[in-house]
Amino acid sequence: MLSKQTLNLIEKTNIFENSIKWIASKENEKISKLSTNEALNLIGNIIFFGNLFKNCLSVCLLDWAYLVNRILKYCAFIVTDNKKSNCWHHPLLGWTSERIDGGYQWAFTRMIKQISLLWSKEMVEFLAINFFTNFEETKLPQQQNIYKRKNSKTLAEIPIFSTIDNKLPSDFLQKFIGKFGSKKHQETVGSIQAVALPPFTSPIIFCQLYQNALLAFYNSRIEILSSLSRNDSLVLAKLWHYINPDVSNTESFKTCLGYLVTDPSVTSPHFAPLQLFGEIAYSLISILDEREMYETEKPFTRIQLCQIATFANRFCFHAIWDSLIDFENRRSSLLFTSMYNLLNILFNRDCRRQFTPSKNFWTIPEISFKAFVTEFERNETSKRAQLLMEKMPHIVPLRDRIFLFRKFIQQDKESFSNSNTIITVERSRIIED
Incomplete structure (x- = not known):
């Protein structure tokens, strides 16, 4: 345990901020060679010091979020099916394809406490305020040479956070996204027209961060969703406003479906807000009682519930009818499942006590x-x-x-x-x- 003098020295000398930037610059060399336990120890320390030094974290927030996202992706990759014979159980990740080193058993308790700070009330509020405050497009195109990976063939592998040394052109990522979207922009699947993927925005970073956490830490899934839904006006309401900014627009689902036409493999981070919203909303609505849902109307009013129900209903219908979802693809299947579960819980609650305006609503x-x-x-x-x-x-x-x-x-x-x-x-x- 570090003393107060040591912590004050770390904060004054900006050791944490400089360490984050240094690790980000060495990401391709170091993180990819870490074992599971070493990666978890690293992300635990990154989250712990980020929670402790929030002033420093606000300065290097993009690099910090990139590192956490990168390690979470690695942890989610090694999580495996428990039906396989060559898998081992991890107290945090669940069933993994890598054996646990017995020498790390003593550190599991402290490591889990450190990582769980990521979905603590203070950290969720801090990240939500920072990433949702500016709704304008966040310019995050300036990347390093380390990001030009030879084996990277999908948009998901392209980092979305800026770092110190800017070796690539300032408009590199935006041009890439523009080419990616315009390549298939003229295609139409069924009645859905392809929509070019827009530039990255700060809410996407927040959503991708916690979406990767849900995939990596399956044993803590309920805790993460509960924490994200604790302050519904801070996360859930902002997510819905991000997905459907125009209240009068009843065709907003076509935009998300257009993204599916453009990126049918669902490798783009642009789907993270929709998937995270579906999972949080389903988790929260499933435990609401009659008074909360119909009288106090929290977290959503009846009008908003009808808008969400229309969105989910039409999204799921066109995803199946126009064959936009490949159920063999894990990414697209998870996206559909999140919206389908939300649709089911809304339909069941409406059958129990109607909040929709007519019987033909569905x-x-x-x-x-x-x-x-x-x-x-x-x-x-x-x-x-x-x-x-x-x-x-x-x-x-x-x-x-x-x-x-x-x-x-x-x-x-x-x-x-x-x-x-x-x-x-x-x-x-x-x-x-």
Whole structure:
């Protein structure tokens, strides 16, 4: 444990700030060679001193956030499925592909306390205020030569935080994003037009940070979501305003769907705000009682709940109907799951006690019942219709669903009536027959 004199010396001499910048400059050489426990110890110290020296942290916040994000990505990468035979259990990460060094057992308690400061009330408020205060586009294009990685082929691998030594042109990242977006900007999938990815903004950094934390620290997932939803006006409300800045715009879901057309593999950090909002909102709404949701109307008013429900309903529908989601891709599957879970909890709460203005609120006007019947009758192209009926049956009115059910029963009867089997039973061999 460091003494007060040592901590004061660290703060006065800017050792923490300079260390963060130095580690960021050596990231490609050092962090990639760390073991799991060494990476966790490093991120624990980075978070601990960042929480302790917030004045210094505000100066090197982008470098600090980049380092934490980079290590969280590495930790999330080694988290594996517990069904595999060659995996080991880690007290913080869960099941990992790397064996735990017994020599680090004594440090686990302190390390977990340090890392948990990332989702403490003070740190969440500090980061939210700093990253959400300026809603203007944050210019973060100035990168180092260390960021030009030969094996980096996806947008997610391109760092989004500026550092000290600016070797690349100032508009490098923005030009790259512009080329990436304009390359597919003219494409259209179904009824959704591709939308070029906009420049990075500061809320994306905040969302990507905690989204990576949710992926890496699966055992602490509930604690992280609870902490983020503790002050709903600071995080959740700002996230919804970021996703849907124009209240009068009922087509804001098309922008996010347009990003999916542009980046179908969901490698861009631009999806982090939407995914994080879905997970936090689902976690919070699932525990709200009737008084909080319908009387005090916190964290959302009934009008906002209807807006969120419309957004989630239309987003999930078009994601399936226009085949924008690849369920085999983990990134896109997680994005859809976050919005689908939010949609389900809102629909179930509305069935329990209605907050929507009409019974036809959940139906989709873009598609008619005849289109659904046509999809089911075509065996080759009926997968999306079957998936919609499995996951989102509420988009079809109940009367039409009953009609469709009866039609299926009639078709089954007709198929069996034409396949009668004639048998002959001989009296002398009745037992054998």
